[in-house]
Amino acid sequence: MQSQKKALESNEIALLRREAGKWLKDKREEAGLSQRALAAAIGFEYYTFISQLESGRGRVPAERYEAYARALNIEPREFAITMMKYNDPLTYELIFGNSEQGSKVEEMERRLRRLESVLGK
Structure with missing residues (x-):
């Protein structure tokens, strides 16, 4: 695997x-x-x-x-x-998937932070 x-x-x-x-x-x-x-x-x-x-x-x-x-x-x-x-890239990959998936997660987190700041969290 x-x-x-x-x-x-x-x-x-x-x-x-x-x-x-x-x-x-x-x-x-x-x-x-x-x-x-x-x-x-x-x-x-x-x-x-x-x-x-x-x-x-x-x-x-x-x-x-x-x-x-x-x-x-x-x-x-x-x-x-x-x-x-x-x-700890091996643990990172287990949690977030490959780098392509990881960057998608990171982008979603950035968008969420932006939304939270607009809404006043």
Whole structure:
């Protein structure tokens, strides 16, 4: 069965981490934050940890997802789902299906958030 794939190769993991890092950097820049300001907002003692994450040399600790998301003005659920897509793609695929199905789910969630904001949630 395709969903029972072997563990990802180390080069695939490295690629996913770099993609996650680029996404984090893009979101930080969209939020207008320096690495130092983001580290302070999240509660990291050293801003160099942000640099490591953005270069794909680490993972955001799950206990920091909510603070990270709020600092970047992202819904925590969306942030957690995105981190799962990069850090645990096999679980992500089991939950959301293949990438085509996953993007349909993401689009529906974006539309739902837009509708909720219009209706005043």
